[in-house]
Amino acid sequence: MQLDDARALDRNDPFARMAQLFDLPQGVIYLDGNSLGPPPRPALDALARAAQAEWGHDLIASWNSADWMGLPLRTGARIARLIGVDEASVIAGDSVSVNLFKLAAGLVMGGARGVAVERGDFPTDGYVMEGLSRLSGTPFTLVEPGAGVAGLPDGYDVLVRSAVHYKTAAIVDIAAQEREARRLGKMIIWDLSHAAGLVDLKLERDGAQYAVGCGYKYLNGGPGAPAFVYCHRDVVEGFAQPLSGWMGHASPFAFKDGYKPASGVTRFGAGTPPILSMSALYGALGAFDGVDMAQVEAKARALGDTFLSAIAPLELQTISPPSAQRAGHVSLVHEDGYAIVQAMIGEGIIGDFREPDVMRFGFAPLYLTHEQVFSAGQTMIEIIQSGRYRDTRFAQRNAVT
Numbered sequence: 001m002q003l004d005d006a007r008a009l010d011r012n013d014p015f016a017r018m019a020q021l022f023d024l025p026q027g028v029i030y031l032d033g034n035s036l037g038p039p040p041r042p043a044l045d046a047l048a049r050a051a052q053a054e055w056g057h058d059l060i061a062s063w064n065s066a067d068w069m070g071l072p073l074r075t076g077a078r079i080a081r082l083i084g085v086d087e088a089s090v091i092a093g094d095s096v097s098v099n100l101f102k103l104a105a106g107l108v109m110g111g112a113r114g115v116a117v118e119r120g121d122f123p124t125d126g127y128v129m130e131g132l133s134r135l136s137g138t139p140f141t142l143v144e145p146g147a148g149v150a151g152l153p154d155g156y157d158v159l160v161r162s163a164v165h166y167k168t169a170a171i172v173d174i175a176a177q178e179r180e181a182r183r184l185g186k187m188i189i190w191d192l193s194h195a196a197g198l199v200d201l202k203l204e205r206d207g208a209q210y211a212v213g214c215g216y217k218y219l220n221g222g223p224g225a226p227a228f229v230y231c232h233r234d235v236v237e238g239f240a241q242p243l244s245g246w247m248g249h250a251s252p253f254a255f256k257d258g259y260k261p262a263s264g265v266t267r268f269g270a271g272t273p274p275i276l277s278m279s280a281l282y283g284a285l286g287a288f289d290g291v292d293m294a295q296v297e298a299k300a301r302a303l304g305d306t307f308l309s310a311i312a313p314l315e316l317q318t319i320s321p322p323s324a325q326r327a328g329h330v331s332l333v334h335e336d337g338y339a340i341v342q343a344m345i346g347e348g349i350i351g352d353f354r355e356p357d358v359m360r361f362g363f364a365p366l367y368l369t370h371e372q373v374f375s376a377g378q379t380m381i382e383i384i385q386s387g388r389y390r391d392t393r394f395a396q397r398n399a400v401t
């Protein structure tokens with residue numbers, strides 16, 4: 001591939017005009033939107049409004065006048081469209097870790113036995129299931145990568161699984177897994193962290209009943225943005241979630257003794273929602289208005305292909321699957337991956353590194369062009385071939401990689 005080929009792809013870009021919603025710094029090519037999405041203007045506007053007009057001026061009245069009370073469900077409704085579910089079946093709040101606990105513990109309280117995570121999946125998912133196991137006495141195990149729901153041993157009913165793997169970007173066939181789960185009488189909790197806002201998810205059509213996802217990756221909600229929970233309407237009314245705080249109560253302001261869950265997904269509320277960061281997330285989701293998720297997914301894959309062909313001369317090993325099964329990022333292996341990523345960051349090309357030797361580059365379609373991605377590849381070739389990354393200043397490890 002040559003620069004002209006990349007430019008030709010940009011001429012047919014359905015999102016060419018969306019980049020102006022993102023005010024990225026000059027000279028930066030941001031290939032880390034899969035880890036922390038940059039702020040879309042509507043997110044910053046919503047944040048400023050919530051801080052100044054709502055909090056600063058209207059003060060406590062904003063719980064009603066700005067509908068702060070309704071914000072978790074309004075935010076959930078915007079996410080619902082992106083993941084292909086009924087808009088009343090998603091609520092924003094807490095973190096992925098906490099929401100995984102609510103769903104899995106709720107299933108265990110409802111009689112499910114045994115929780116499992118695939119080995120090598122995002123660590124917090126396994127850590128939380130370990131904690132649930134210690135608390136409840138239900139067994140926890142790791143199953144082999146890619147084994148899916150068929151890999152659950154006897155005595156295990158629940159699998160927590162990423163729809164897109166955080167390291168490899170492999171996409172799971174959700175419909176096939178759900179069919180298998182139904183046949184075997186098992187349940188899957190989907191972790192959509194690297195899928196929501198990138199993959200054209202159709203969770204309801206595919207038979208998924210439970211999912212969580214992250215607000216600060218492709219949804220661009222900001223650092224530590226609230227996460228979300230999806231629970232299908234057919235199962236939500238009987239669902240008891242254990243973090244039964246007042247914000248999930250049927251009438252929180254009745255201040256009555258005794259917990260009674262709210263109807264629907266509101267019961268997944270626990271404590272007071274973080275209104276400032278949820279306002280930013282709500283605003284950020286506005287950037288997806290009218291956006292066709294099938295086009296988003298297709299462009300992400302095409303950008304990944306552009307990057308891989310740009311760097312083909314390096315003959316690096318990739319742990320990501322071929323284009324058709326790959327989501328929004330590409331992971332390459334190099335023993336000096338950390339230093340190479342640092343040297344690229346020094347040139348304004350921001351990717352990240354995952355232990356022990358994985359360089360990860362994300363291709364968020366709303367603000368990246370093929371030309372940028374091609375040029376990032378050219379710079380990477382130059383950095384590796386010149387050996388410039390061997391400079392000792394690139395070996396210094398930071399706390400966050």
Ligand SMILES: *Cc1c(COP(=O)(O)O)cnc(C)c1O
Pocket residue numbers: 095096097098122124125162166191193194214227
């Ligand atoms: C980013 C990510 C998380 C983050 O969890 P938090 O509890 O919100 O910090 C969880 N799971 C996966 C797969 C992720 O990629």
